[in-house]
Amino acid sequence: MAIEIKAPTFPESVADGTVATWHKQPGDAVKRDDLIVDIETDKVVLEVLATADGVLGAIVKNEGDTVLSDEVLGSIVEGGAAAAAPAAAAAPAAAAQAAAPAAAGEDDPVAAPAARKLAEENGINIAAVAGTGKGGRVTKEDVVAAVAAKKAAPAAAPAKAAAPAAAAPVFAAGDRVEKRVPMTRVRATVAKRLVEAQSNMAMLTTFNEVNMKPIMDLRSKYKDLFEKTHNGVRLGFMSFFVKAATEALKRFPAVNASIDGGDIVYHGYSDVGVAVSSDRGLVVPVLRNAELMSLAEIENGIATYGKKARDGKLSIDEMTGGTFTITNGGTFGSLLSTPIVNPPQAAILGMHNINERPMAVKGEVVILPMMYLALSYDHRLIDGKEAVSFLVTIKNLLEDPARLLLDI
Template sequence: MAIEIKVPELPESVADGTIATWHVKEGDKVTRDQNLVDIETDKVVLEVVAEADGVIGKISAEEGATVKSQEVIGSIEEGDGKSDAKADKKEASKDDKKDDKKDESKDEKKADKKDDGASEKKSSKSDEESGESIEVKVPELPESVSEATIATWHVKAGDQVARDQNLVDIETDKVVLEVVAEADGVLAEIIHDEGANVGAKEVIGKITKGASGSVKASSEDTKEESADDEGSDKDSDAVSPSVRRLLAEHDIKASDVKGTGKDGRITKEDVEKHMKSANDKSSSEKQESKSSGQPAVSGDRTQKRVPMTRLRKTIAKRLLEAKNSTAMLTTFNEVNMKPIMDLRKTYQKEFEDRHGIRLGFMSFYVKAVVEALKRFPEVNASIDGDDIVYHNYFDVSIAVSTPRGLVTPVLRDCDKLSLAEIEQGIRDLAIKGRDGKLTLDEMQGGNFTITNGGVFGSLLSTPILNPPQSAILGMHKIQDRPMAVDGKVEILPMMYLALSYDHRIIDGKESVGFLVTVKNLLEDPQRLLLDI
């Protein structure tokens, strides 16, 4: 029986998405809740997981394809069986391996006849060369960054590593740096664990060049590691991302949940069943304590203390600084999104065929903001001491949600970019943000910020300034509302706009005028082309 793989429900303000990455290919075996494909929208990446165990049948939408909500992008054939052709390949592969083993055996016998003494000399020489120790060091940090934090070790002591393999992520205030292996070998030692603060060029580990993991690790260490692996595998590798999120949300250990999936895998139903039984137990305990007249004490009242990441600490510090050091005020308006939605619907296919990227809302927002900044230079300015600095360029920061927190990479010289170039630029920044690949240069500068909470369903908000910038524009959820048009009620897709600004430099006249300009340009996109 074939199960359809469908695009999930997209947020209301998002019309379509793009297939970012297929993690499987046709013919691959998959298990229930395994992540199959990532689908990218304007600002978030959605995971599509397998509904049951089986084999990937046809993939109908390749990477880069534009897809809509609930569109079928592939199928799963239930069951374990693969095609006979694949089975034949496996058999042939086994035969080849047998032949290879026979040949290897013959070669080994011939080699044994050679002089043992010469063999021993070569072996010891080879061991000397492979035993060279290589230091794993923190890379050079950007000039304005004094120290960093070990975020994640991707390997553990005793693991075999390959040249250029990512060993560890090191987090600075705003970017994540990767440290890769300089040669093949074994990670002999980890000097600084996750969470440690380190400086530039500091040694954080050592690699034994050319060594073998099985030879290097002692039998005692191996026993300890295998015992640890049982727990860690169940907690991470053996659960899908969606199940992992569910466990994290409810602070449940994977080891506490009994898995009923293939090879003991934990499914969503297993987690929900565990939660239900825990709740039932808690309710019965409360009932018993009520009847006995004793105060209710729940066994589920646990808490977890986790230190803030360096990025989260920086975000917190900057937000507090913005509230305390600016005279922040927010003004609101609303915009009818129907004209832009109609325009996108009409030209979406032609635009994508010509430019290789879909037409989203963000490019219109950026274009409208740039035009409004030209007309109201105070909004594009900043305060430096007792001076006002006016900028004659238009670098717009785009708020991007990442696994490590909210970041605001900069799209530079937006006045010189076409709609397609803006869309491509925003997409590149969003992917880099998601993967932790943003550079310090991409994070610095920016005269004005756009944040779009609408993709998460936000109807209205008061965004906080991004110092030293003087203003930030918040876009929100597009929602059908009854509106009065020429004395009649019409249902229109409306969106609230919120402009937060520093009242020390921007007066009410400029802020309201700026917001009305953005509204007019979005409601009549032809104005952007005619410059009126």
């Protein structure tokens, strides 16, 4: 019986998808929950799994084709794998029976002793080696060839895995070659949204700097105990910024708002997006109700999203919505930047690299670990005074972490 392979049901925000990669080909045996095909949408890559054991039948939608929600991609012939297995198992047995009479009278009915010894030393299944000797006998030269093929096989595997990275090829010095690759849907969507943000917003950026020494001292003092207490969750800097941002958003609700047509929508919750760079482009998973989360819950959520982003496992729901975004260019060594607001949000906070700089403290020059902060905001909704005050609030909370506990 043939079972249809269908595209996932896309949410309302996703119109269609593109067939990215078929992991099985017609005739390949599949088991239930095996990965069959990847569907790339504007936001994420969705995996389509096998719903039954069998053999992959005809492919209806090829790689690069556009598909709609629940559209048929191909089919699985249920039970086909089970029928193919006995036939495959019978083939070596039949070959062995055919080889035995031909090798009658020889010292070894399958292979020469030297060939068998060499196969055992290199982990080669002698029955799987095609013999070129008299009567199908496996010779030492046949095993040598099999060993060489086995060593070459692993080297070929990474080449296939590295295919997605072809979008950024490395050329030798002096080469005047060009390589054209299609832009992924995620990258194309990111490009489109960023251009729209700059075209449709009155975007402005304000800057400040924060002394990171109090946070660094606090983290250094408690990071081991924190990790032990919270089952391996590590204490980083991002959780402090998220916590400070949620407190500042309470005090300046316009920064947590958005424009919908002729209306301003004020959100009574803080869904904070954390920008993450992945191989397919920038993604922004969202920490829901971050104002209610502890530092450990924030760190655990960020770590989980980071792993999912690297593995391409983020769901659309995990990246939908968000009332405010934080991006950390300092991870890559950025000293200063002007982040672009992620519409329909009204603002985005940019973190940067921590550098030791001479600072004037009470009339004396002190070397302190300083970070530049940048807040890009939609000036249609947020006045300059609010934006500056919001950023100063974050600065004050980070330079005196006790304020986060005392709510002052």
